[in-house]
Amino acid sequence: MSVREQVSIASADGTALxxxxxDGLSSTxxxxxxxxxxxxxREPFGLAxxxxxxxxxxxxxxxxxxxxxxxxxxxxxxDQAGAAHTLADQCPHRRLPLSMGLVIPEGLQCGYxxxxxxxxxxxxxxxxxxxxxxxxxxxxxxxxxPVVEADGFVFVWTGPGPAxxxxxxxxxxxxxxxxxxxxxxxxVAKVRAPHARLSAALLVNPGAALGLSWLLxxxxxxxxxxxxxxxSGVTAxxxxxxxNLPRVPTFDPVSNWAAPSTVATVPATGMTxxxxxxxxxxxxxxxxxxxxxxxxxxxxxxxxxxxxxxxACLVTEACRWVGAARRLARRVARALEAAADAVETVTDPxxxxxxxxxxxxxxxxxS
Amino acid sequence: xxxxxxxxxAAAPSVAAPDSALVSGTANFRPGRFALRNTWxxxxxxxxxxxxxxxxxxxxxxxxxxxxxxxxxxxxxSPRDRDRGRLRASQLTAGTGFYPLAERYGYAWVWYGDPEAxxxxxxxxxxxxxxxxxxxxHFLGNVVFDCSxxxxxxxxxxxxxxxxxxxxxxxxxxxxxxxxxxxxxxxVARFASDRPVPKAQRRKLKADRQSFRMVTLVHVRSxxxxxxxxxxxxxxxxxxxPANPESATRTRTTVTFNMQRLSPLARHLSPxxxxxxxxxxxxxxxPQNQRYLRSSGEQDLNSRFDxxxxxxxxxxxxxxxxxxxxxxxxxxxxxxxxxVTAEIERG
Numbered sequence: 001m002s003v004r005e006q007v008s009i010a011s012a013d014g015t016a017l018x019x020x021x022x023d024g025l026s027s028t029x030x031x032x033x034x035x036x037x038x039x040x041x042r043e044p045f046g047l048a049x050x051x052x053x054x055x056x057x058x059x060x061x062x063x064x065x066x067x068x069x070x071x072x073x074x075x076x077x078x079d080q081a082g083a084a085h086t087l088a089d090q091c092p093h094r095r096l097p098l099s100m101g102l103v104i105p106e107g108l109q110c111g112y113x114x115x116x117x118x119x120x121x122x123x124x125x126x127x128x129x130x131x132x133x134x135x136x137x138x139x140x141x142x143x144x145x146p147v148v149e150a151d152g153f154v155f156v157w158t159g160p161g162p163a164x165x166x167x168x169x170x171x172x173x174x175x176x177x178x179x180x181x182x183x184x185x186x187x188v189a190k191v192r193a194p195h196a197r198l199s200a201a202l203l204v205n206p207g208a209a210l211g212l213s214w215l216l217x218x219x220x221x222x223x224x225x226x227x228x229x230x231x232s233g234v235t236a237x238x239x240x241x242x243x244n245l246p247r248v249p250t251f252d253p254v255s256n257w258a259a260p261s262t263v264a265t266v267p268a269t270g271m272t273x274x275x276x277x278x279x280x281x282x283x284x285x286x287x288x289x290x291x292x293x294x295x296x297x298x299x300x301x302x303x304x305x306x307x308x309x310x311x312a313c314l315v316t317e318a319c320r321w322v323g324a325a326r327r328l329a330r331r332v333a334r335a336l337e338a339a340a341d342a343v344e345t346v347t348d349p350x351x352x353x354x355x356x357x358x359x360x361x362x363x364x365x366x367s
Numbered sequence: 368x369x370x371x372x373x374x375x376x377a378a379a380p381s382v383a384a385p386d387s388a389l390v391s392g393t394a395n396f397r398p399g400r401f402a403l404r405n406t407w408x409x410x411x412x413x414x415x416x417x418x419x420x421x422x423x424x425x426x427x428x429x430x431x432x433x434x435x436x437x438x439x440x441x442x443x444x445s446p447r448d449r450d451r452g453r454l455r456a457s458q459l460t461a462g463t464g465f466y467p468l469a470e471r472y473g474y475a476w477v478w479y480g481d482p483e484a485x486x487x488x489x490x491x492x493x494x495x496x497x498x499x500x501x502x503x504x505h506f507l508g509n510v511v512f513d514c515s516x517x518x519x520x521x522x523x524x525x526x527x528x529x530x531x532x533x534x535x536x537x538x539x540x541x542x543x544x545x546x547x548x549x550x551x552x553x554x555v556a557r558f559a560s561d562r563p564v565p566k567a568q569r570r571k572l573k574a575d576r577q578s579f580r581m582v583t584l585v586h587v588r589s590x591x592x593x594x595x596x597x598x599x600x601x602x603x604x605x606x607x608x609p610a611n612p613e614s615a616t617r618t619r620t621t622v623t624f625n626m627q628r629l630s631p632l633a634r635h636l637s638p639x640x641x642x643x644x645x646x647x648x649x650x651x652x653x654p655q656n657q658r659y660l661r662s663s664g665e666q667d668l669n670s671r672f673d674x675x676x677x678x679x680x681x682x683x684x685x686x687x688x689x690x691x692x693x694x695x696x697x698x699x700x701x702x703x704x705x706x707v708t709a710e711i712e713r714g
Contacts, residue, residue: 092668094521095658096651112651114531115670127670129527140668 045070048361049159050268051169053290056186056302057149060084064108066099068294069156074145075099076154077108077119085119086156088143098142117142151175152184152304153290171233171264174275174286185305185319189332193340195293196358198301199270200351201339202289203236203263206274208244209339210303211326215285215315216276217259219244227350234357235264236350263350267357281311301336396667396680398659399515399615401687402426405480405695406589406703407490409609412507412621413439413475413500420445424613425479428459430466432475441466441477472607473500473507473623480695489697491591494708495605495625508622508638510645514656516590516612517683519620522648523583523592523608524675526557532647546675547710548682551701554710555675556582564601572600582711583675586703587682590618595711603627615660620645 045052047070054067054076064077066089073089075098089097091110101111106125109116115136116126122144124136146157150169157163187210191198201209207216217240224238239258247253263274272289285307292300307316326332343351410423411432420433422445431445442465443455449464456462460482467478467485472493478485496502512519522528526544547554560578569575577598584593590610597603605625610618624637669677689695697703 090658093670093673094651094667095655097654097658100651100654112532112655113525113528113672127672128531129672130670136670 045072045158047071047158047293048268048358048365049164050157050167050266051148051155051163051271052158052269053153053169053271053292053302054086054156055154055292056188056304057084057152057154058186060154062103064099064101064103066097067292070158070293073097073099074156075101075108076147076156077103079103079107079119080105083119084147084149084154086145086147086154087117087119087122088145090142091115092140092142115140118144120144151288152186153288153302166231167268168232168266169269170271170288171235171266171273173232173235173262173264173273174284183307183313183316185316185323187303187305187323187332189301189336190294191299191301191333191336191340192297193299193337194297195270195291195299197340197343198299198336199265199272199291200346200354201336201343202270202272202274202291203234203265203350203354204343204346204348205240205339206263206272206287206289207240207259207261209336210287210289211322211331211335212287212305212319213240213244213259214242214322215259215279215319216240216261216274216287217242220253222256222258223260225348225350227353229353229357233264233266234350234354235262237262265354267354268361278307278309278312278315281307281309281314283307283309283312285312285315395684396517397662398517398521399612399656401690402479402612403588403686403690405478405484406586407469407476407478407485408589408611409472409474409591409607409621410441410477410611411475412473412509412623413470414473414502414504415507416475420447423477423611423619425477426612427614428457428479429455430477432477439468439470439475441468441475470500471498472496473502474609474621484695489703491586491589491703492706493593493607494706494711495595496607496623502623502625505635505638506624508620508624508641510620510622510642512610512618512620512645512649512652513616514618514649514652515615515659516610516618517679518652518656518659519610519618519648520585520587520590520592520679521676522652523594523610524553524555524585524679525673526555526581526583526675527672528651532651533644544672544674546678548678549700550682550685550698551588551703552584552586552707553675553679553682554582554584554707555678556580568601574600577601584707584711585679587679588686588703593707593711602629602633616656 052069054069055065059065060076060078064075066073066075074086075089076084076086078084087098087108089099091098093115094112096110096112098108098110102109104116106116107118114128115124118125122141124140127136146163148155148169155169205218207213207218219241222239222241226237228235239260241253242257242259243255245254259276261274261276263272265272270291274287276285278285285305287303287305289303294300305316305319307313408425410430411421416432416434416439418434420431423430423432429443430441432439432441433446443457443460444453444464454464456464459479460466467482469476469487469490471490476490543558545556558580561576562579564572564574564577577600579596579598582595590612592608592610594604594606594608607623609621613619622641626634626637
């Protein structure tokens with residue numbers, strides 16, 4: 001028998017073996033994970049406990065929406081009464097994603113066999129073909145996660161057990177006493193950067209990251225930062241130059257126009273609010289930024305810009321056009337990625353405090 | 368009584384007992400992870416093979432088929448590679464490079480396993496198909512699913528998804544399911560009477576209600592499925608629906624349609640209609656397959672309608688367990704060539 005023949009026999013067996021070997025490997029892995037999470041419980045997201053944004057409220061329409069959050073896939077939908085719900089995105093019957101299903105009065109219905117689940121409890125409410133007197137077993141349920149809607153975002157609680165009543169989805173900053181009913185601008189970008197770096201980048205320089213330097217300042221720091229840490233999060237106040245122009249060394253910058261901004265972040269989730277003075281029309285402009293980690297190096301960034309006075313509506317209108325131009329030029333995600341990369345080398349007290357708070361939370365969890 | 372049937376009620380929930388075993392012995396069901404051996408696969412319709420070689424892998428192993436002076440050949444290499452001297456010669460062909468091959472029912476059957484055990488007597492007996500083949504071209508279909516063959520079999524045995532996934536009318540009242548099995552096959556039959564006739568057929572059949580019987584017989588080792596459906600009044604469906612496992616993410620079904628009591632036009636269109644239904648199945652099977660492949664040991668929950676699917680998993684797992692220990696033989700009750708006509712027609 002030639003060498004070639006021997007090699008090909010090995011490879012022919014190798015295929016069968018690799019199927020076998022894969023089986024062996026995964027069965028040990030599954031034994032471990034099975035002991036970790038017996039039955040349908042609340043599955044680990046691999047994220048800190050907190051309210052994580054998964055979508056804009058306006059993104060949830062008639063059909064369910066599959067979202068990846070951390071290590072898990074969840075399905076978010078709005079029931080016929082208008083309330084938002086999230087469930088694990090897998091039917092416990094034959095594992096079809098529930099996001100491929102339909103919303104019916106009884107709940108969210110899987111598209112394969114029609115098993116239907118209640119959004120609040122995850123309990124199965126309907127199995128087609130059962131006799132009228134029969135009810136689905138109480139043991140048939142999918143993990144359901146607490147949901148809250150605030151400031152146009154839908155938040156999911158990722159911690160074990162019911163949501164912590166002390167945890168707030170948003171930092172307490174700049175929320176107007178009377179919500180202004182005018183136009184708000186929304187934006188979404190899928191960014192190739194890890195969540196922790198993006199959240200630090202938004203605390204340091206949200207203007208440069210979001211292309212809003214004319215509003216929040218995006219250049220060199222002129223005043224600040226003034227960092228405060230409280231229960232709701234880390235807050236930084238500073239003035240930045242609006243134009244980040246090249247400068248002849250040792251000379252004054254061409255423009256000294258600086259914009260003040262206040263940025264607050266929830267340390268666990270990176271949910272960020274930035275408040276700036278409107279350059280025209282008076283009043284303030286509030287920018288709410290949500291980060292949804294969808295992978296180790298993937299984050300979906302959603303932001304919402306709202307003006308709190310009639311005059312500042314000019315600002316939101318400008319944001320709309322600038323945003324459209326940046327989308328056309330494909331600069332939205334690129335700017336966020338550049339900001340996340342730059343944060344690696346930045347020295348900023350606000351980021352230091354943010355990291356301290358996060359490390360303390362992790363230490364608390366471990367102990 | 369088969370070996371399996373004798374102890375089956377212990378593990379598979381009976382149809383009459385709701386919720387008796389919600390979480391069944393399905394935790395170790397890992398489709399696409401094990402290649403069952405020593406079986407014949409109907410890899411291609413033999414009339415579709417010419418001088419030009421076609422590649423039909425089984426469990427990731429290459430099978431090239433072509434005709435040489437009219438005679439069918441099945442080899443591990445394409446003829447061009449053979450000419451260049453590139454020769455694969457695995458244990459599947461005992462070092463010869465050529466697979467055991469048989470032509471029957473219009474298919475080229477290729478043996479996957481130990482060539483010494485290859486015997487044409489182990490080719491499944493297919494009722495309603497002539498042994499010599501020679502079926503017209505419009506009887507033949509070729510459907511590719513993006514999943515492992517176990518899930519295709521699971522889908523075919525699961526007769527309740529039809530009301531939902533292929534839903535023209537949703538609920539079917541009063542349908543009964545009966546399941547039986549041997550160490551090699553699983554059979555499920557479903558009867559329903561007084562079911563509303565689909566709108567499109569009402570005028571032609573001159574009836575509002577019809578009864579039907581659907582039977583699926585699956586050869587677990589090879590995925591060869593026999594589908595039999597009879598609507599009264601209405602058409603009769605007699606199909607051979609092999610599920611050839613090309614890989615863990617790809618299953619090729621070389622279908623033969625034999626539709627009865629149907630207009631000639633509808634008979635000619637049936638392979639296309641098959642694609643329409645397969646498309647709906649694939650919509651579910653494709654994401655399902657990913658989740659079974661990267662499964663971390665979660666268990667499926669079942670209703671009392673899933674008895675057939677559970678029986679399939681049980682027979683499959685027993686075959687896998689035996690083959691892991693090196694036992695590739697057929698048990699006395701599992702002769703693939705036994706006559707199943709009565710079983711199918713009685714249900």
